Every structure is written in structure tokens, then in C-alpha cells.
Amino acid sequence: MQPLLREDKPPERPAPDLDALRARVATLNARYRHHGATAVLEGALRDPEAGRIAMVSSFGAESVALLHLVAMVDRSVPVLFIDTRLLFAETLAYQQEVAERLHLTDLRILRTDEATLAQRDPYGGLRLGDPDACCALRKTLPLEAALDGFDGWITGRKRYQAATRAAMEFFELEEATGRIKVNPLAHWGPEDVRTYMEENRLPKHPLVAQGYPSIGCAPCTSKVAPGEDPRAGRWRGQDKQECGIHFVDGRPVRNTK
Structure with a gap:
């Protein structure tokens, strides 16, 4: 499948009516509060309050469970x-394997265009001096452009993954963009994910067995020792916990530990 090459600047979006969006999110959470992941997904994709929804997937360690759902x-x-363009080769191969196995019919591969990369990160070293800027250039920029026209997006985030996610609801308002985020697996724990993958015989990311329980770009992901937090290998030694595509109060989440 051909990648979608995105321009340097995402299209301008009209200022969102945050009060109306907050009311929609509250309605959705009240409507699906006691439902399971599948019902939340069905609601997100069919409920008029949710609008037009896409899914964003890293095809990482646990992604296949939500992709299958x-x-x-x-x-x-x-x-x-x-x-x-900094992902593990194993992730790229796994993405193709999972997409083919699940018969996904509208997979869109997003990349920042080469001209913009050459201008902003000509030697590929931006990640060393300013990892936030690197994530913004390589992740946030193409994602924002691709999400134009969508009212919200499905994520695989779960409460157990970080303190910043501990009170996460099924539906959230991302006030910085005016989009609704859908978190169908918010209440799932690690055992729920493992059980679902085993019962449905879903393929595992090959790096998980090598000690990578959370997988991002190759230069910024390291192995995790037994007993460590599963995300300890992401931006190890840096005051950084998220790649920047997720926001709290309009700002990228920073490490709160």
C-alpha cells in the first residue's frame, strides 16, 4: 500500500465549541459507562454523538488485541x-502480517514528507537534542494532517499503563484539537490482553519475547528488565513518558514519576 505523504502544515481547523463537545463526551460516557470494550467500539463507530472515527495504531506490543476487536x-x-522512518524492522514486518491476517481494508500509512525531514532534521539527530521536537516532526505532524475530517480516533491506551492514565474514561475530549478520543480497553489489565490474544490465537510482536513490552522507535526504545515498569524502556533516562500525540490540558504528557 502506498504511504500518504503529508504536507508540512496540517489544514486549519475551525475553533471547536468546547462546551458542546464536553457535553457530547459526557453523554457518551454516561451511555456506555457499564459496557464492555466491544460495545464501546460499536458505539463509537455508530453513535451519532461520536461522529466520524478513525483508529490510530502503532502495531506495537499489545496493538493486535484492539485491531482484532x-x-x-x-x-x-x-x-x-x-x-x-525510525521504527524497528520487526515492527514494519509485523504491521504487514497483522493487517493481512485481519483483512483490514483501509490501512493508511502516514509519513512526514522527505523535504520537511530534510529541512528540520537533516542528519537524523534531532531525537538526541530535542526528543519532543522529533516526535512532533515524525508523529504528530503527519497524524494531525491524517485526522483532518475525523471527529475522533480510537486508541489502545489503558489505565494500568501510567499514572497519567489512571482515571481515563472510555471517551475523552482532546481540547487542544477538539477531537474525541475513544479508549475501549481503558479498564483492561495486562492479563486481559494476554488472555484475549491467546484465545483468539493472535500473533505476538516478535520483540516482546526479546524483552520489549512497550515498543516505539528503535533509537528511543530499550529492553526492560524483570520487575521494571513496562514503559521503562521508552525514552529511558529522560523526563518523557508520551510521544506527544496524546495531550492533557492541551500539552504533551511529561513524566510524573
């Missing part, structure tokens, strides 16, 4: 995969 509900849901 989405495929069972509607294989035609747009699935956005950001290729930063």
Missing part, C-alpha cells in the same frame, strides 16, 4: 499507522 466490528474502519 475493530476488525470484528468493521474491517473498513480507517486504521492510521505512523511510520516515523
Whole structure:
């Protein structure tokens, strides 16, 4: 499948009516508060309050569980995969394997165009001096452009993954963009993910067995020792916990430990 090459600047979006969006999110959370992941997904894709929804997937360590759930509900849901050009070769191969196995019919591969990369990160060293700027250039920029026209997006985030996610709801308002984020697996724990993958015989990311329980770009991901937090290998030694595509109060989440 050909990648979608994005321009340097995402299209301008009209200022969102935050009060109306907050009310929509509150309605959705009240409506689906006691439902399971599949019902939340069905609601996100069919409920008029949710609007037009895409899925964003890293095809990482646990991604296949949610991808499988989405495929069972509607294989035609747009699935956005950001290729930063710094991913592990294993991730790229796994992405192709999973997409083919689940028969995803609208996979969109996103990349920042080469001219913009050459201008802003000509030697590929931006990640060393300013990892936030690197994530913004290689992840946030192409994702924002690809999400233009969508009212929200499905994520695989879960409460157990970080303190910043501990109170996460099924539906959230990303006030910085005016989009609704859908977190169908918010209440799942590690055992829920493992059980679902085993029961459905879903392929595992090959790097998980090598000690990578959370997988991002190759230069910024390291192995995790037994007993460490699963995300300890992401930006190890840096005051950084998220790649920047997720926001709290309009700002990228920083490490709060």
C-alpha cells in the first residue's frame, strides 16, 4: 500500500465549541459507562454523538488485541499507522502480517514528507537534542494532517499503563484539537490482553519475547528488565513518558514519576 505523504502544515481547523463537545463526551460516557470494550467500539463507530472515527495504531506490543476487536466490528474502519522512518524492522514486518491476517481494508500509512525531514532534521539527530521536537516532526505532524475530517480516533491506551492514565474514561475530549478520543480497553489489565490474544490465537510482536513490552522507535526504545515498569524502556533516562500525540490540558504528557 502506498504511504500518504503529508504536507508540512496540517489544514486549519475551525475553533471547536468546547462546551458542546464536553457535553457530547459526557453523554457518551454516561451511555456506555457499564459496557464492555466491544460495545464501546460499536458505539463509537455508530453513535451519532461520536461522529466520524478513525483508529490510530502503532502495531506495537499489545496493538493486535484492539485491531482484532475493530476488525470484528468493521474491517473498513480507517486504521492510521505512523511510520516515523525510525521504527524497528520487526515492527514494519509485523504491521504487514497483522493487517493481512485481519483483512483490514483501509490501512493508511502516514509519513512526514522527505523535504520537511530534510529541512528540520537533516542528519537524523534531532531525537538526541530535542526528543519532543522529533516526535512532533515524525508523529504528530503527519497524524494531525491524517485526522483532518475525523471527529475522533480510537486508541489502545489503558489505565494500568501510567499514572497519567489512571482515571481515563472510555471517551475523552482532546481540547487542544477538539477531537474525541475513544479508549475501549481503558479498564483492561495486562492479563486481559494476554488472555484475549491467546484465545483468539493472535500473533505476538516478535520483540516482546526479546524483552520489549512497550515498543516505539528503535533509537528511543530499550529492553526492560524483570520487575521494571513496562514503559521503562521508552525514552529511558529522560523526563518523557508520551510521544506527544496524546495531550492533557492541551500539552504533551511529561513524566510524573
